[in-house]
Amino acid sequence: MSSLVEFDSLYVHVPFCKNICDYCILYSVVENSREVRKAYLDKLESDLNQASKQLNSLKTIFVGGGTPSALSFEDLERLIKLLQGLSPQDEFTIECNPSSVDQAKLEMMYSKGVTRLSFGGQSTSRKTRKMLGRRTGDMELFSAIDLAQKVGFTRINVDLIYGVPGQTLADWQFDVEQVLKRGIRHFSAYSLILEEGSELSKRIHETDDDLAVEMYHLCEDLLKEAGLERYEVSNYAVPGQECRHNLDIWLGARYLGLGPAAASFDGVLRWTEKADLKAWIKGEQAEYDQIPxxxxxxxxxxxxxxxxxxxxxxxxxxxxxxxxxxxxxxxxxxxxxxxxxxxxxxxxxxxxxxxxxxxxxxxxxxxxxxxxxx
Structure with missing residues (x-):
């Protein structure tokens, strides 16, 4: 880690998931051991203390995964308390799976300074979710959005995926319209990529690129009608609701990544923590990307x-x-x-x-x- 740079942003990777979706290759583990989760939080606390002098002027914090909301109430509260004192100037985001949040977790996050939630919805269609190996239902997504709005969150993102084999243009339009009906003001639309090594790539070997392009344009048209403008390839927002963390990173901000598989950039060097929870907890050296x-x-x-x-x-x-x-x-x-x-x-x-x-x-x-x- 650079000992001189003050970072603009902090990313924390929480690797725990209840199950791993078939399309996903992000580092995650299905782990329910209280001891392992305690060891993870202990290591995270140690790393935060070590980097404290470089985190004095943070603009944003983003907690992703994995599934941060899959942590128990007590573990999630401890995680947020570790980050709460860093007082990001602009934004504090946590990714959530709709099936693993409830009113108590949402109220706790809101009370402790989390300003933005990002829900992984992926699809409101049962057949599309089945194709993706996604186990969260549409009612869970809508319930989580409603609860978050009731608690007081006004900055909420929903992720959906298009270009899924078997998904029609009408299916995709229905997905987008169902989410818009919930008053969502930030929306992420990702074209399905068959990542090598994913379970999905073992079952499917190609997607319909022409249909995916149609879906891309349809999404932009539907969202524009609702007042959301594209501001990045896959992201749309009502003006002022953009994800500030991601915008800063796309535009060269210096960021520190903590947790297994988390990446960092100090303006010159990039490095990535071990994509292995046990190795990361033991303190194994990050891998540095040194290029001209x-x-x-x-x-x-x-x-x-x-x-x-x-x-x-x-x-x-x-x-x-x-x-x-x-x-x-x-x-x-x-x-x-x-x-x-x-x-x-x-x-x-x-x-x-x-x-x-x-x-x-x-x-x-x-x-x-x-x-x-x-």
């Missing part, structure tokens, strides 16, 4: 192109110097000629078409940076 600065700036540049507004040149220059766009002028001009990027005097960003090809833009930029670094 030109590759790093290309990587950060590409992340920013995932956002609708892209880069304010002033912000980009503050991170990597006034010459950063000059270094990449040749490839940026090519991407603009292809209609994937557009530039003004003060900013550079992806076009509407470019947002569809954000991953390809990233690949081209990093490959170009590798070439000029050699």
């Amino acid at each position: 600065q030109k590759e790093r700036s290309a990587e950060v540049l590409a992340f920013g192109f995932r956002t609708k507004l892209g880069w304010k040149k002033e912000r980009l220059h503050s991170l990597y110097g006034i010459d950063v766009l000059i270094e990449y002028k040749e490839i940026l001009d090519t991407l603009m000629t292809q209609g994937l990027l557009e530039e003004t005097k003060s900013s550079i960003r992806a076009t509407q078409q470019g947002l569809l090809f954000a991953d390809e833009i990233a690949s081209v930029l990093v490959e170009y940076a590798q070439g000029i670094s050699e």
